[in-house]
Amino acid sequence: MILLGIVGLLWLPSIAMTISQAIKPNFARSWFIAIAGASLALLGAFFLRLYLPLEVEFIRWLPESLYHTTISFRIDYINWHYMLAILALCIAVILTDSSRASTQANPTTWAAALALTGLNLISVMSKDPLTMAISWAVTDVVELVYVLTFSRNSGSTNKVTTIYGVRLISTFVLVAATAVGWQVTAGLDFTQIPPTASLLFLFAAGLRLGVLPLNFPMQNTLELKRGTDLLLRFSPVASALVLIAHLPSEILVLNQSLVSIISILTVLAALYASAMWLTRADANEGRPYWVVALSAFALQSALNGQPQNSRVWGLALLLTGGVLFLFDPPIRRIRFIPLLGLIGLLGFPYTLAASGWSAILGDPVSFASIMMILCHAMLVGGYLRYILEANSTVTGLEKYARITYPLGLILLVQTMLVLNLVGWSGVLTVGIWWGSLASLGLVLLGGLLTKQLGLRLTSTDFKEKVPFYRLGHRILNVLRVVFSLDWFYAMARWFFARLSNAEDFFRQVLEGEAGVLWSLFFLLVIATLIYTQVGQP
Amino acid sequence: MNLLTTPSIWIFLPILLSLLLILVHRFHKLSFWIACLGSLLLAVAAFIFPQSLEFNLFGRKFLFDDTFQIFNRGLILTGSQLKTIAMLYLFSFLWNIAGLHFSVSRWFPTISLAITALWISTLAVKPFLYAAVIVELIVLISTLLLTPRGKQAGSGVMRYLVSQTVAMPLILLSGWMVTGIETAPSASPLILRGTVLILLGFSLWLAVFPLHTWLPMLADETHPWVFSFIFLMQQSSLWLLLLEFLDQFAWLRNLNGIFSVMQWAGVLTLLAGGVLLSLQTRINRVLAYLILIETGYSVLAIGLINQGGGNALALSFIPRVLAYWQWSYTLSSVQQIAPEIDGSFSSLSGLFSRLPFHSMSLIISLLGLLGLPALGLFPAKRMLWNSIANLTFQYTPLVALAVAGMALFILRMMHTLLTPDPETPPPALLIANEESLLQILILCFFTLLSLLMGIFPHIFLNPFLGLLEPFIHLLPLG
Amino acid sequence: MSETLRTVLAAILLLSAAINLVRRQWTLNIFALGLQYVCIFLLILEVRSAFLAGIKLIVGLMVSLMLYLTLKSSGLIESTLLRRHVTSGEIFRSTIALLLALISFLAAPALQQSPFPQSSQLLLTASLGLILFGLFQMGTITEPLYLVIGLLTFLSGFELLYASLEFSRLLEALLTAVNLSLALIGSFFIVKDVESGSE
Structure with missing residues (x-):
């Protein structure tokens, strides 16, 4: 019941805040309730590490012979860190939200943040595909209601429909995958996914992540930027990443040519998304590409037969990405904090992402592996660019915000460090050290070239200075047209x-x-x- | 004549009540309340009535007979049919309680009660083939409701009348044709003819593709509240009647390929419903295609009866009713609040900014019928999807296409509801707070109920597995 | 009743159904409908007692009367003697009527062989003819009166056939109720048509 208790720690404060705001509005009280609830949930989740794996059966549909279904949850070494990451992200969002003048931080959005985090935890903790499908469906509808309530901008309705459409299809693909899986084992859970159904499961996750086929469901809408919406965009991604991590490693025994085609599409998606990420005007504009690129990394890990190692890229997406995207306003003095966030992405030996290299490079090393290193370099390069370009010197920050804002960012970095130590057995590994070296080398080379040529994306002579600019621009445009x-x-x-x-x-x-x-x-x-x-x- | 019989309570009493309602039909509210109360009491009575039909009250023992003799034939309502009766009166109650708020015919309470009683009599009459004539009577009575006030009878209602009338002789003749041929070989020409007649009769009754054309025509002409009630009752009762045929005629259920034909009919109807729905541009017609899709699923379920389709059918009754109820209630309410909505898709543009709860309710009821996980119909539909995935690969792409068609429609509709019409005035000029608190509560309640059914089907839906109890030959294990 | 007389009756029966199919003159149509029921009564005596056959006659005449009174009260009745030119539609429908009568005549022996050996050929010809005329009428027109006449013709054909196969009091009662309800619905449709037309 402790698992449900954690969800309760998010939902009860959410309800309490809504009621208390309705009766006697008080900003500080609501903030405290939100932080207290989320922190307790995070602490609880952290202690769960001592008892892994842990299972809880919530509902059993009886008679067993008729339904073969239990709605149950399981925390193990595949999803525990995702749970921790989501909770940390939730707290970080609430901590940093109050410092932003651009968004209207208010208790209602915090209550929604807590409720949505709770719902996403349910998806992440699902023991079997059917529980996940149910939680996906509920989360999507709740999210839809939330978006429609807070976004009355007519221009964004197209996107809302597209996003929901993609989610709906992915839910039904998951149901279809479950039906195929049930032909082998009725009432299967994630540990029993047969190879015959694994591609469908992969497709369901790929669709939700925006990789298979390439789509950008996380397109920014005008009125939903940073803050709570980051949770809205990242949390569904987390549950899809969990699904990938649960896939069997025998995915390659399936139709080889089909797997190769999917692999090519994934690499292409990664290339395109990372190139776009590198060249956007700011981090916020590049956010959808960040999500798609790192999701493609996770998919590639599964296609290379190491689905469990996809988790490091998933964590990089959530935590490293979280630090960068919550770094708003981008205060120059504290930009070392998001720089620390790179620990989760670089993949140096004995860091969190070290075990991820073998998963994306595959064995033996191929052309696809080289492309993945290039993608990684572009992601790192873009990340560095957005931080180094930060030049805000905000002075009007409230007193409390001067503490809470950096605290929120530090919490995410700390979560990375903690996971680096106790995430799962074998997290401290050398990994393929030359992968990160090659990537960093490429970044340095790119940096030097940029400096040498005096390139700046915003400068007027940018086009003239970049060698082969027209060719590159044309290729990118063609890709943009194709992938749009x-x-x-x-x-x-x-x-x-x-x-x-x-x-x-x-x-x-x-x-x-x-x-x-x-x-x-x-x-x-x-x-x-x-x-x-x-x-x- | 023994009046202490189950048909007296659940057939003759409501018919008597509906005759009495004729006298008070001018008192709109009163007749609705009488019909509501009557239906509710009959539903509750059927639900709590002991299956043995025997109980003690005030120290006296009452034993009810299940047979009522009429013209040397019988009307038989056994204890195992009580759940079906309860369900049908529950439908009547649900439609009467909200019907009060809409501008439907003032005869609605009277006729709805009579129709419910007559549908029960179709399940009770022995020989059960005579049910065909009772169905025809129901159709004739229904046309009074299906013709809107102050308007000519449309071509949809005429088609409906024709199609249902043609079905009746087919069923009656089939029965006569195969009387006493239980021992004949299964490929005997008589059995084949009887089978063809029965299947054709049911295809016409149920509006199976491609005999469905009158259904959307009628939906376009009729008030959604009336349309949903008439066809919910018709669908639900006819499926049970089809099960009765399969249960009673051993030659029919043992005929080679009969279930395969039903599976194909179900899949094709489902496919046609899904594809046609995706192309719809008139909101009133949507319910017709939803009914077509549900007919497809149900015929498929009966075709898969040996693979557990019966359970799927039984589990789907109540959630389907709730989804129909929610859809037609919301649509009727929208049309009442905004009479300028002419039924075209474009007239619904931007409705979300004006009636957010109604708009969400429309979408959620559609998602429920789509079989979205966590909503009421999911457990039943999942069973069918799993069954066809296990059975053959042929059906899977067709069913997937149907589901995709329906999903496409939902997204189109969502887009329309969310996108404001450039010609309508900005939201500030529209009347604010057009949705009453009661309406909002009702819509939320039904959404919640659907959610609860989807997550706890073993609590909410299992009691309705009892609907299959009377079919002891077809489903010997219950 | 002699075979010749019965043949003549069957011919009149089909002729009156054909009039309803071909000619669009309401008084004449109601008269033809009534005549149709009289012929059915006489033909059905072959398989039913006079009392039971009489029920069908009374119901049929009541149905015709109901429709007639509705038309009259709605002011829609015009003189039967009113002469009108024969239209191309009527010629087409006459041809179809002839064709349908021919089909009934030719199909009856085969139907008698199987599956209706206990029904006479004449009865089968008459009932099949009525069914086909009714179906064609329903398929080609949406005007309430003609649709109801088509439905009644179709049902009469079926009742004629079924009478030779099986007898059940309950079924007879139910079919009577169906016929009367159909006439009621027809009247309802006609009145609605008139009301909405006058608005």
């Missing part, structure tokens, strides 16, 4: 219009004057069909 999927949507719209015309024609015929005669004709056809099909030995 606009061509696909246009094709789908064309097909839909034709189908609509055809339906209209048939409707007019069948619902017109001669409709009854058509029905009689169909009746005869059906009778003939039944005659030919029924009773045959």
Whole structure:
């Protein structure tokens, strides 16, 4: 019950805050309730490390022979750190939120943050795919309601529908994958996923992450920036990453050519997203690409037969990304804090991401491996760029915010360090040391070149200074057109219009004057069909 | 004549009540409340009535007979059918209690009660083939409700009448044709003819693809509240009647390929429903396609009866009712609040900013019918999806396409509801707070109920597995 | 009753159904409907007692009367003697009617062989003819009166056939209720048509 207790520690304060705000609004009290609840949940989750693996059965649908279903949760070495990361992110969001003038920090959004974190914890802790599908569905609907409540901007409705559409499809792909898996083991949990169903599971996760096929569900909407929305964007990603980490390592025994195609698509997605990440105007604009690039890393790990090691890239996405994206306002004096966040991404020996190199490079090293190193370098380069370009000297920060703001960022860095020590057995490993070295080398080379050429993205002579700029720009543009999927949507719209015309024609015929005669004709056809099909030995 | 019989309570009493309601039909509220109370009492009575039909009250022992003799034939309602009766009267109650708020025909309480009693009599009449004529009577009575006030009878209602009338002789003839041929070989021409007639009859009754064309026409002409009630009752009762046929006619259920034909009919109906729904541009027609999809699922479930489809069918009854109720309630309420909505998709543009709870309710009821995990219909639909995945690969892409079509429609609708029409005035000029607290509470309650059913089906839905109890031959293990 | 007389009755029966299919003149149609029920009564005597057959006659005449009174009260009745030119539609429908009658005549022996050996050929011809006329009428027109006449014709054909196969009091009662309800619905539709037209 301790697992549910942790969720309760998030939901109860959320309810308490909503009620207390309705009766007697008090900003400080609500903030304290939110922080206290989330901190207790984090502490509780941390202590769970001593008891891993831990299982709890919430509901059993009876009779067993009819449903084969239990709604149950399990915390083990695959999802515990994701749980910790989400909780740390939640606290960091609340701590840093109050320092931002650009967003309207208010108790309602904190209450929503706690509630959504609780829901996402449910997804992360799911023991079996069906529990995960149910929690995905609930989380998506709640998130939809939340977004629609807080975003009354008409321009963003298209995106809201697209985001929800992608999520909906991914949920149904997960259900389909479960149905395929059940053919082997009825009522299977994550430890029993058969290789035959693993590609479907991978596809479900890939879709939710925006990698397979490449889509950017995390597009920023105007009124949802930083703060609570970071949770909104990152938390669903976490549960999809957990799903990847649960996949069996025998994924390669499946249809080799299919796996190769998916692998190529994943590498392409990683390349495109990391290139875009490197070249955006600011970190906030690059956020969707950060998510897609690191998700592609996680997928590539699974395709290389090391799904468990995908967790390091997932944690980098959440924690390293969290530090950078919450670094707003980007105060120059404290930019060393987000720089520390790189610990979770670089993958130096004995750091958190060290074990991730073997997963993305694969064995033996191939062209894809080199591309992945290039992607990694671009991600690191972009990360450094956004921090080094930070030049804000905010002076009007409230007294309390001068403490809470850096504290929030430090909490995320600390979580990385803690996980680096006690995350899972074998976390302290050398890994493929040359991977990080090569990546860092590329970053340094890029940095030197930039400095040498005096390049600045915002400068007017940028185009002239960059060698092969036009070629590179053209390639990136082609990729952008291809990956934006606009061509696909246009094709789908064309097909839909034709189908609509055809339906209209048939409707007019069948619902017109001669409709009854058509029905009689169909009746005869059906009778003939039944005659030919029924009773045959 | 023994009046202490179950048919007297659940068939003749409500018919008598509906005749009495004719006298007070001008008192709109009173007749609705009488119908509500009557339906509720009958539902509760059926639910708590002992299956043995025997109980003690005030020291006296009452033993009810399950048979009512009429013209040398019987109306038989056994203890095992009480759950079905309770369910049907519950539907009547649910539709009457909210019907009061909409501008439906003032005959609604009277006719709804009579229709419910008649549907129960279709399940009670022996020989059960005579149910075909009772169905025809129900259809004729229903047309009074299906024709909107102050308007001509549309072509949809005419088609409905024709299609249902043609079905009746097919069923009656099938019964006569195969009387006493239980011992004939399964490929005997008589059995084949009987089977064809029965399947054609049910295809017409249930509006199986491609005989469904009258359904959307009728939906477009009729008040959504009336339409949903009539076809919910019709669908629910006819599925049970089809199960009865399969249960009673050993030659039918033992015929080679019969279930396979039903599976194909179900899948194709489902596919047609999904694809056609995705292309819809008129909101009133949506319910017709939803009904078509649900018909597809149910026929598929009956086709998969040997693979556990019966359980899926039984588990789907109540959540489906709630989803229909929520959809038609919300739509009727929207049309009442905003009469300028002419049923076209474009007229719904930006409704979310004006009626957020109603808009969300429309979407959630659709998601429920789609079979979204965590909502009421998911346990039943998941069983069917698993069954077809196990059975054959042929159905899987077709069912997936149908689900995709429905999902596409939901997204289209969501987009329409969220995107404001450039021609409508900005939100500030529209009347604020158009949704009453009661409406909001009702919509939230039904959403919550659907959620509870999806997460705790063993508590909320298992009692309805009892609907299968009467079919002892078809489902010997219950 | 002699075979010749019965043949003549069957011919009149089909002719009256054909009039309803071909001619769109309401008084004439109601009269033809009534005549149809009289012929059914006489034909059905082959398999039913006069008392039971009489029920069908009374119901049929009541149905015709109900429709007639509705038309009259709605002011829709025009003189039967009113002469109108024969339209191309009527010629087409006449051809179809002939074709349907021919099909009934030709199909009856095969139907008698199987699956209706106990029904006479004449009865089968008459019932099949009525069913086909009814179906065609329902399939080609949406005007309430003609649709109801089509439905009644179709049901009459079926009742004629079923009477030769099985007898059940309950079924007879139910079919009577169906016929009367159908007439009621027809009247309801006609009145609604008139009301909405006058608004």
